[in-house]
Amino acid sequence: xxxxxxxxxxILGSIRxxxxxxxxxxxxxxxxxxxAIPRDYKRSGTRQGEALLELFTHRLQEYDAGVxxxxxxxxxxxxxxxxxxxxxxxxxxxxxxxxTWLPPGYPFEEAAGLDSMQLDKLDGVLTGxxxxxxxxxxxxxxxxxxxxxxxxxxVPDYHLxxxxxxxxxxxxxxxxxxxxxxxxxxxxxxSGPSATADIEMTRIKGVHGxxxxxxxxxxx
Amino acid sequence: xxxxxxxxxxxxxxxxxxELLADSQIRRNVRHATDVIQAKRNRVVGELPDWEAxxxxxxxxxxxxLEHLDEYLVEFERNCTRAGGTVHWARDxxxxxxxxxxxxxxxxxxxVIKIKTMTSEEIGLNRHLEANGVRPHETDLAELIxxxxxxxxxxxxxxxxxxxxxxxREIFQREMHLPELGDKPEDLCAAARAYLRExxxxxxxxxxxxxxxxAENGAxxxxxxxxxxxxxxxxxxVLISLVGIEKVLPRFRDLEVVLQTLPxxxxxxxxNPYNSIWTGxxxxxxPKEFHVVLLDNGRSPILADGEARQTLKCIRCAACLNAxxxxxxxxGHAYESAYPGPIGAILxxxxxxxxxxRTLPYASSLCGACYEVCPVKINIPEVLIHLRGKVxxxxxxxxxxxxxxxxxxxxxxxxxxxxAQRFTLAQHMGQLAQKIFVSKSGFIExxxxxxxxxxxxxxxxxxxxxxxxDWWAExxxxxxxxxxxxxxxxxxx
Ligand code: SF4
Numbered sequence: 001x002x003x004x005x006x007x008x009x010x011i012l013g014s015i016r017x018x019x020x021x022x023x024x025x026x027x028x029x030x031x032x033x034x035x036a037i038p039r040d041y042k043r044s045g046t047r048q049g050e051a052l053l054e055l056f057t058h059r060l061q062e063y064d065a066g067v068x069x070x071x072x073x074x075x076x077x078x079x080x081x082x083x084x085x086x087x088x089x090x091x092x093x094x095x096x097x098x099x100t101w102l103p104p105g106y107p108f109e110e111a112a113g114l115d116s117m118q119l120d121k122l123d124g125v126l127t128g129x130x131x132x133x134x135x136x137x138x139x140x141x142x143x144x145x146x147x148x149x150x151x152x153x154x155v156p157d158y159h160l161x162x163x164x165x166x167x168x169x170x171x172x173x174x175x176x177x178x179x180x181x182x183x184x185x186x187x188x189x190x191s192g193p194s195a196t197a198d199i200e201m202t203r204i205k206g207v208h209g210x211x212x213x214x215x216x217x218x219x220x
Numbered sequence: 221x222x223x224x225x226x227x228x229x230x231x232x233x234x235x236x237x238x239e240l241l242a243d244s245q246i247r248r249n250v251r252h253a254t255d256v257i258q259a260k261r262n263r264v265v266g267e268l269p270d271w272e273a274x275x276x277x278x279x280x281x282x283x284x285x286l287e288h289l290d291e292y293l294v295e296f297e298r299n300c301t302r303a304g305g306t307v308h309w310a311r312d313x314x315x316x317x318x319x320x321x322x323x324x325x326x327x328x329x330x331x332v333i334k335i336k337t338m339t340s341e342e343i344g345l346n347r348h349l350e351a352n353g354v355r356p357h358e359t360d361l362a363e364l365i366x367x368x369x370x371x372x373x374x375x376x377x378x379x380x381x382x383x384x385x386x387x388x389r390e391i392f393q394r395e396m397h398l399p400e401l402g403d404k405p406e407d408l409c410a411a412a413r414a415y416l417r418e419x420x421x422x423x424x425x426x427x428x429x430x431x432x433x434x435a436e437n438g439a440x441x442x443x444x445x446x447x448x449x450x451x452x453x454x455x456x457x458v459l460i461s462l463v464g465i466e467k468v469l470p471r472f473r474d475l476e477v478v479l480q481t482l483p484x485x486x487x488x489x490x491x492n493p494y495n496s497i498w499t500g501x502x503x504x505x506x507p508k509e510f511h512v513v514l515l516d517n518g519r520s521p522i523l524a525d526g527e528a529r530q531t532l533k534c535i536r537c538a539a540c541l542n543a544x545x546x547x548x549x550x551x552g553h554a555y556e557s558a559y560p561g562p563i564g565a566i567l568x569x570x571x572x573x574x575x576x577x578r579t580l581p582y583a584s585s586l587c588g589a590c591y592e593v594c595p596v597k598i599n600i601p602e603v604l605i606h607l608r609g610k611v612x613x614x615x616x617x618x619x620x621x622x623x624x625x626x627x628x629x630x631x632x633x634x635x636x637x638x639x640a641q642r643f644t645l646a647q648h649m650g651q652l653a654q655k656i657f658v659s660k661s662g663f664i665e666x667x668x669x670x671x672x673x674x675x676x677x678x679x680x681x682x683x684x685x686x687x688x689x690d691w692w693a694e695x696x697x698x699x700x701x702x703x704x705x706x707x708x709x710x711x712x713x
Contacts, residue, residue, distance in 0.1 A: 019289070019524075033287075042273075176475060183436075190494055192493055204409045209450060
C-alpha cells in the first residue's frame, strides 16, 4: 500500500529530524555507545546447591504452587503420586516427554493432535521446562522438547511441571544468558498460577490460566 | 506530520479535579489501592541491593534506544518481517484505526478480543471499531469492568481501581445478566472467567499492545497477570499489536533489566505471573498471521526537545501514579487523558503539541516522589517545570493569556518551583506564613498578591505541618517502607 510506505518514511524522517542526525549514521559509534551502558547490577547469584533450591522452593510456595522433590530414578512414581493426590487423570503431554516420566495406568494424551476445545476438556498438562529462576520463583517454557506449544500450559486448569536442579539459576540475568541461543522460540515465563488483584487489590488465583500448579523438582 | 488526535475531552485539570474531589467514594477506592501497591512495591524493591544499578541501567538502555530510534525501529522491522510478521506504520490515531479496522475486515471478523493496551485507549480504537460494526471485547478483568461499566480507565496497571467490589458486582449483574452474583472477589473473578472463556475459544482476531519490542531479533514482549494476554496471543488465528514507536529495546538481553524493574514497580511482585515473548509467526504455535502497527501520534517531535525527550523512556509501570500525592487526591480521571498521573502530566501535553492538557504541567506539587520511584529515572519534576515554561511562553503571545490568572500566578510559581531548593524553602516559609490565610475549615480560600490567581480557580488545601518532601525524606531514612514506622511501633509492644 503506497500510503503505508509514505507513513513509514514520514515517521522515520520526523524522528531523524527531531534527533538532528546526519543522513549516514555510524554503526560502530552506536555499538560503542551501547557497550558503554553501565551494568553494575547483579549478573550472577551467590547461592549454590541446596541453598539455591531452597530459595526457589520458598518462592514457589509463596505463589501457592505445590513443590515436591524426587531423584531422577523416581520421576514416574512421584508424578503418579501427585496425580492421584490431585485426582487428575486425563493429562495432555507434549512431544518428546520421556516415557520414563510416565506412571502406568494414566491415559496420557499426545497434545499435538488436540485443538483448544479438546484441551479445555482435559484434567491437566505435564511438561518439562527450559530454565527456572530461583530469585523470582519463575519457570520458563519454550516451544521445545517436552514443553510444546504455548496453549498447552495455558488452557488446562492444572499444570504439573518437571524442573531439574541443573535448570535452576539464581538471577534473571543468568536466565537470559541461558535463553540467548534460543531467543527466537515462543517463550513464556510463569510465576505461580494465574492471578489478578484488579478487584480491591485482593490477589485471586486462576483467572484464565491454570489455577493449580505443581512443580516436581528433580534432585540427585 | 498531521496533528495527533485523541478522543478524550479537553477540560482543564482544575475543572475535572474539582468534580472528582467531591466524590469521596472514588477517593477512598483510589487511596486504598495505591496504598496497597506502594507498600508491596517498597518491600520487593527494598530486597534488591542492586536496585539503583538496575534503574541506572534501565535508564541508560532506554535513553540509548531513543537516541537511535530510527535505526532500532528499522532493525526491528527487518527482523520481525523475516520471522513472518508484518509491520505497519501509523502517523496518527486515524491512520492506526484505519489500518487495524482494515485488517479485521479482511478476515470478515465481527468481534475481536483485546488485551489491555493504553495505546488503544489513546487512539480511541474501541469507538472506531464499534462505529464500523466490529465489537471489541476487553479481556483484562479491570478493562472488562471499565468497558461493561461504560467508564474510562483511571490507572495503567489497575484501570478500574476507582471501583470497589459492590460497584463491580452491580456492573456484572447488569451486563452479564447474573442477578444472583455475589460480591466476593472470587465470585466476580469466576463470572469473568466464564464470560470470557467462550470468547477466547471462538473469536479469531485479537488486538494487543506490547510492553517491549526487541530490535535484535524482532521479538515482542507482553507482561501480564491473569493469562488473558496469553489467551489472546496464542489462541486466535490473527494477532494485531498496536505499539508506540518508543517501545523498542536494542537487544534481547536488555529484557533482563526491565523484566526486573517493571514487575516490582508496577504490582509489587518479584515477577508478574506471565511474560510472553515471541518473534513473528511460529508454525503450529499461536496465530498464523501477526501484525505490528507502529504508532507515532505525536511522539517523534518530542525527541527534538533534549530536556523533555526522557518522557519517552517510560515503561508504564505506574509507580509514579501510586507515589503521587495529587493522584491520591484526584484519581486518574481528572487528568482527562489515557495517561494519568505524573507521567500523564508531562506526556499528554507533549503528545498534543502543548495544545491539549495545558493545565496538566501544573497538576503537581513538584515533591519529587515520582522521580524517586521511577525505574528508568525520568526526572518528572524537571520536565514539568520545563513544560510550564513552554505554556507560559505560548500564553504570553496573546494579551488574554498575558493577563490570565494562570499566567500571572504561574510566573510567580515558576520562579519558586524552578529550583528544588527554592521550592523547599518556599514550602517551609509557606507553612509559617499560611497561618494568616488558613480558614477554619483548613482550606486556604484566598491568597495574597501574585498567587491569588491560583485560589480564584480552586481552594487550596493548607500545607501540612510536615511537607510531603520532608515526610518522604524521613520515611526513606526509616528504611523506605511506607508502613515502616507503624510496624516498628507495633513490634515494640
Ligand atoms: S514515568 Fe517512570 S514511574 Fe511513571 S509510569 Fe513511567 S516508568 Fe513508571
